[in-house]
Amino acid sequence: MKLIYRILLRLSLVLLPLMALWAALFYYTMVDEINDEADDALEDYSELIIIRMLAGEPLPRLNEGSNNSYTVTPVDAEYVHARPRIDYYDAEVYIPEKEETEPARVMTTIFCDDDGVYYELRVATPTFEKDDLLRTILWWVVFLYVILLLTVISLTVWVFHRSMRPLYALLQWLDGYRPGSVKAQVPNDTQITEFRRLNEAAQQAVDRSEQLFERQKQFIGNASHELQTPLAVLGGRIEWLLDHTELTEEQMTELAGMRRTLDRIVRLNKTLLLLTRIDNHQFADTVEVDIVALLREQCALYDEIYASRGIRCAMKLPQSFCVQMNESLATVLVANLLKNAYVHSAPGALVEVRLHDRELTVTNDGDTPLDGTRIFTRFYQGARKEGSTGLGLALVKAVADYYGFRVEYAFVEGRHCFTVVWR
Amino acid sequence: MKILIVEDEPSLRELMSRTLKAERYVVETASTYVEAEDKLAVYTYDCILLDIMLPDGDGLRLLEQLKKEGKRESVIIISARDSLEDKVLGLELGADDYLPKPFHLMELSARIRSVARRSRGDGNREFVQGNVRLDPAAYRVFVGEQELSLLRKEFDILAYFMQRPGHLVDKSVLAEAVWGDHVDQADNYHFVYAQMKNLRRKLEEAGATIELKAVYGFGYKLVLTDQNA
Numbered sequence: 001m002k003l004i005y006r007i008l009l010r011l012s013l014v015l016l017p018l019m020a021l022w023a024a025l026f027y028y029t030m031v032d033e034i035n036d037e038a039d040d041a042l043e044d045y046s047e048l049i050i051i052r053m054l055a056g057e058p059l060p061r062l063n064e065g066s067n068n069s070y071t072v073t074p075v076d077a078e079y080v081h082a083r084p085r086i087d088y089y090d091a092e093v094y095i096p097e098k099e100e101t102e103p104a105r106v107m108t109t110i111f112c113d114d115d116g117v118y119y120e121l122r123v124a125t126p127t128f129e130k131d132d133l134l135r136t137i138l139w140w141v142v143f144l145y146v147i148l149l150l151t152v153i154s155l156t157v158w159v160f161h162r163s164m165r166p167l168y169a170l171l172q173w174l175d176g177y178r179p180g181s182v183k184a185q186v187p188n189d190t191q192i193t194e195f196r197r198l199n200e201a202a203q204q205a206v207d208r209s210e211q212l213f214e215r216q217k218q219f220i221g222n223a224s225h226e227l228q229t230p231l232a233v234l235g236g237r238i239e240w241l242l243d244h245t246e247l248t249e250e251q252m253t254e255l256a257g258m259r260r261t262l263d264r265i266v267r268l269n270k271t272l273l274l275l276t277r278i279d280n281h282q283f284a285d286t287v288e289v290d291i292v293a294l295l296r297e298q299c300a301l302y303d304e305i306y307a308s309r310g311i312r313c314a315m316k317l318p319q320s321f322c323v324q325m326n327e328s329l330a331t332v333l334v335a336n337l338l339k340n341a342y343v344h345s346a347p348g349a350l351v352e353v354r355l356h357d358r359e360l361t362v363t364n365d366g367d368t369p370l371d372g373t374r375i376f377t378r379f380y381q382g383a384r385k386e387g388s389t390g391l392g393l394a395l396v397k398a399v400a401d402y403y404g405f406r407v408e409y410a411f412v413e414g415r416h417c418f419t420v421v422w423r
Numbered sequence: 424m425k426i427l428i429v430e431d432e433p434s435l436r437e438l439m440s441r442t443l444k445a446e447r448y449v450v451e452t453a454s455t456y457v458e459a460e461d462k463l464a465v466y467t468y469d470c471i472l473l474d475i476m477l478p479d480g481d482g483l484r485l486l487e488q489l490k491k492e493g494k495r496e497s498v499i500i501i502s503a504r505d506s507l508e509d510k511v512l513g514l515e516l517g518a519d520d521y522l523p524k525p526f527h528l529m530e531l532s533a534r535i536r537s538v539a540r541r542s543r544g545d546g547n548r549e550f551v552q553g554n555v556r557l558d559p560a561a562y563r564v565f566v567g568e569q570e571l572s573l574l575r576k577e578f579d580i581l582a583y584f585m586q587r588p589g590h591l592v593d594k595s596v597l598a599e600a601v602w603g604d605h606v607d608q609a610d611n612y613h614f615v616y617a618q619m620k621n622l623r624r625k626l627e628e629a630g631a632t633i634e635l636k637a638v639y640g641f642g643y644k645l646v647l648t649d650q651n652a
Contacts, residue, residue, distance in 0.1 A: 225503045225504065226503075228503035228505075228523075228524035228525050229432045229435055229503060229524055229525070230432075230434075231524070231525040232435055232524045232525030232526060233432065233434045233435045233438060234525075235525050235526075235527060235528075236435065236438040236439070236442070236527075236528045237438060239527055239528045239529060240438065240441070240442065240528065242591050243528075243529070243590060243591055244445060249639045252638070252639050252641075253639055253640070253641060256593055256639075256641040256642065257641075259593060260593070260595050263595060263596075263599075266525050270505065273505065277506060282506060282508070298605070301602065301603065301605065301606075302605075304602075304614050305602065305606055305614050307613065307614055307617075308611060308613035308614070328507070335605045339605060
């Protein structure tokens, strides 16, 4: 969920009870105020009637120009004790002129004349209809809620986008960030303290990871370089023994085996150095390379090398396909793709090489699909193969990444398909 | 022929020196930039094996200095850095060859011989062993006066052995030298065997006095069949 949606949802949810509370408060205050006014008027009115009555003056006629009405009823002492002296309440009162009952505010006053007779004066004044008021208020509250919500939302969206711009700038930058790339400067053109700190923190994290990345690359490079001399010494000593001393066949065979193992270490080391150099972008010069010619040449080589295992190669290639690449990297790419297919094929199997629509596909037989996410990582091997470095496909991937080609793996109809896409 | 080995790693220095002495070269060694500079100021050498990563300086600077002084020594750079740029830079500065570590000692001797041939001005001349002559420039092989017709790979193999007479060559080393770096995962060397079989048959049928002798199933050695020939 995007942050802005979360904020808007919460605002809407908070506004809802707030508006309801506000509506209730408004309603009760309003009713209170109106009742207060009505009560004041009723008080004046009843006072007038009582004074007149006590003074023996004529009472005002009923409904004299107003909707006010009154009744005076004598009451007994028991009733007086049971009731408060002055009482206000709401009631439905029949209005003769209108011939209907209307909601009214009623005030009852109990008083006693000089003769000690108690009377109850009931004055009433028509007042508003509470249902109507309630409905109106409800309607307006809903209306207000919607208006307020729209206003708040649009304001929030506007304010949010204006003030969160640095955050989105950072996110966009992070999306485009690749470790080891040249542009490792986090954008920081904001005056807001929090965002400045966030950007600085991001910069620090990026610097740290760049440093680690660099250090790791350097470490692999240095370790491989440092190994070269001892490997040369070791190889040299074995060679000396083979060349200059009298040895039995058994000793010689053992030594030769040792040297082949050593050669494998040397090759592994060289491959690691090659990977490091690709990662370090040390293959700047590009020329026009014909991939088709390279494929034919390498296929012929592997056909010869694996002739004893009877592996056949079927090629479906166009006349030529030229790309701008470093020549040695192109060879690394093609050779390792083909080698992988040949090495992992059973005797007599068919290796298919197709190049069509800027897509190079190399397929070979397989029993089970390989883990497509890990197949291109260093030293990942489905089944350990004698003499295999486990770096061939990592090299393919490194070269592809270097030039921004895509490499894909799929398992189709019992065949491993490796595809390089030049786009 | 007098050779100066400039290499800081004692073990490798000793080994190189021992190997080259066994090949009847006069060998001197230097372990640092300063020592090499001193020796070069006093003596002249035919060939210098120069490690460019020295503890007290860059070997390339030594090379530059040599060339500036107009010295005639052949220089073979030995480096742990195996990149095209380094190689190009080294050769541009006037080195005669560039040998990345780790190398086979046999390879080192072959390079020295080849550099020596070139500096004597007979770089394109034939290699001769027994009654076999091999002309690397024209891609031709003669047994006595008779030309021997060889396939491309057979020629490459023979050329490789002609430059390393008497040395035991492992099949895997031969495969890498002739077929290229990419043979590294071959699980057998049948393809080497197939070519060797043809080449040996052709040599024998032509009456060559050299033989590519199989050694205990893992390698071959070029030997003269008739020491008196």
